[in-house]
Amino acid sequence: MMAMKQRVNLMAILGERGYRVTVPRIMIARLLEQKPEGITAQALCEELPSVGRATVFRTLKLFLEADILCKLDTMGGSPIYRFCERGHHHHSVCTMCGAVEELRATKVESLLRAISDEIPGQVVGHRIDLYVDCKNCPRNGKD
Ligand SMILES: [Zn+2]
Ligand SMILES: [Zn+2]
Ligand SMILES: [Zn+2]
Numbered sequence: 377m378m379a380m381k382q383r384v385n386l387m388a389i390l391g392e393r394g395y396r397v398t399v400p401r402i403m404i405a406r407l408l409e410q411k412p413e414g415i416t417a418q419a420l421c422e423e424l425p426s427v428g429r430a431t432v433f434r435t436l437k438l439f440l441e442a443d444i445l446c447k448l449d450t451m452g453g454s455p456i457y458r459f460c461e462r463g464h465h466h467h468s469v470c471t472m473c474g475a476v477e478e479l480r481a482t483k484v485e486s487l488l489r490a491i492s493d494e495i496p497g498q499v500v501g502h503r504i505d506l507y508v509d510c511k512n513c514p515r516n517g518k519d
Pocket of ligand 3: 464465466484485502504
C-alpha cells in the first residue's frame with residue numbers, strides 16, 4: 377500500500393474492528409482527531425460535559441486497547457492521549473510547546489536487539505519517547 381496521507385477516521389477503524397460505535401465514542405473520537413498535539417483526560421472531560429467522566433476514561437482505555445491511541449507521559453504533567461496511526465512508533469514531545477511527533481526510530485530497535493544480552497529477560501514491548509525542544513522553540517538565551 378502506498379502511503380496515502382488521507383485523513384484517518386478513528387470511528388471507521390473502530391467499526392472495522394468490530395467495536396460498537398456509540399455517540400460518546402464518536403464525540404471523543406472527533407475531539408481527538410482535532411487535537412494532533414494530544415489532550416489530557418481532564419481536558420476531554422471539560423470539553424465534553426455531556427459525556428460522563430467514567431465514560432471518558434472507559435473510552436480512552438478501549439481506544440488504547442484498539443491500538444489507535446497513544447498515551448504519552450508529559451514531563452511533570454498529566455498524561456496526554458493522542459490519536460496515532462497504526463504501527464509501532466515512538467514520539468518526540470516538545471517540552472516547551474507540547475508539539476508531538478511520531479517517529480519510527482529504526483536505530484532504537486536495532487540498539488535494543490544489540491543490548492538484549494544485558495536485559496534480564498525477554499523484551500516483549502517497550503515505550504520510548506523523547507523530550508525535545510522542537511525546531512519552532514529555540515532555547516531562550518542562546519543568542
Ligand atoms: Zn503515537
Ligand atoms: Zn516546541
Ligand atoms: Zn520501538
